[in-house]
Amino acid sequence: MTELLGPAEIRALAGRLGVVPTKRLGQNFVHDPNTVRRIVAAADLAPDDVVLEVGPGLGSLTLGLLAAGARVHAVEIDPVLAGALAETAAQHGASAGALTVHTADALRITAAELDPAPTALVANLPYNVAVPVVLNLLAELPTLRHGLVMVQKEVADRLIAGPGGKVYGIPSVKLAWYAAARSAGRVPPSVFWPVPNVDSGLVGFTRREPPRADVPRADVFRVVDAAFAQRRKTLRAALAGWAGGADRAAQVLVAAGVDPGARGEALGVGAFADIAAAANVTSTAPE
Incomplete structure (x- = not known):
């Protein structure tokens, strides 16, 4: 024993x-x-x-x-x-x-x-x-x-x-x-x-399984890091550097079904995955 x-x-x-x-x-x-x-x-x-x-x-x-x-x-x-x-x-x-x-x-x-x-x-x-x-x-x-x-x-x-x-x-x-x-x-x-x-x-x-299988973890985590780097800012502003501008961030957020005026602390992991996926889709979409 x-x-x-x-x-x-x-x-x-x-x-x-x-x-x-x-x-x-x-x-x-x-x-x-x-x-x-x-x-x-x-x-x-x-x-x-x-x-x-x-x-x-x-x-x-x-x-x-x-x-x-x-x-x-x-x-x-x-x-x-x-x-x-x-x-x-x-x-x-x-x-x-x-x-x-x-x-x-x-x-x-x-x-x-x-x-x-x-x-x-x-x-x-x-x-x-x-x-x-x-x-x-x-x-x-x-x-x-x-x-x-x-x-x-x-x-x-x-x-x-x-x-x-x-x-x-x-x-x-x-x-x-x-x-x-x-x-x-x-x-x-x-x-x-x-x-x-x-x-x-x-x-x-x-x-458990990740919320989405079609988006790399690293892409999602980059969104998370950017969203919480400036907690008091809206996602439109906080993700501007990550997305290449505030307008581009707003476009991605809307495509992901997320309010650009929301803040990072309001989102669950699934929403962050949706944002990363939307960024990948919109970046490859034809002009």
Whole structure:
């Protein structure tokens, strides 16, 4: 039976490894076994899931995933932490064959490096790279069917926000391109070492088909970036640089069935895809 790490074990392990948590890497280690069990349960893993864990750190969540019977790819950028993870798992009763450790940057890892292919992402992500990591992995790993990530509460709110809200923006739309996202609860600072000065939030997601198959993702994301670069402007004005002029932007918006006087925060991902598709059509239409 796999034993989970508590506060004393976390500090002792960090001491043996000479690890001092750094803000640069966003290192806040979970030391509460009940929180780990809660995260694993909320991840709703199937028996055939292969889990990708990013930033396993000292191994708290890794042990929880292994205890649940998961096959785990652990991607850790810190070579000291990566080097100790397999031994920590073995010392706490985890199956040696169920864990593969990769000393790598999650922003650069490729599908070819992960065999068997991961189907679920479960991770405690540093706030400063949480959004790019999630989006990069969904783009790079089409086998990811679902996931649960723990991020700073402010980031969680942005990821799950829908059109019309104050925090709805680029992360909200881009995640919606890949998946349906939901809140899976709040996590207090007290379960981490060192204790952060903010709450964390759990974000669950389930992959779905993009809203349109006839327009490249990169084209849609360029529209999204332009629309939110100047949030207070109407889409006619905000998309002028992207479209080659305000009049051209208005033409594309009307063709997409979008009011040129609307603002980006009012649109769902499907509308952004419609705008990108309309731009492609009107740019190739005969004069």
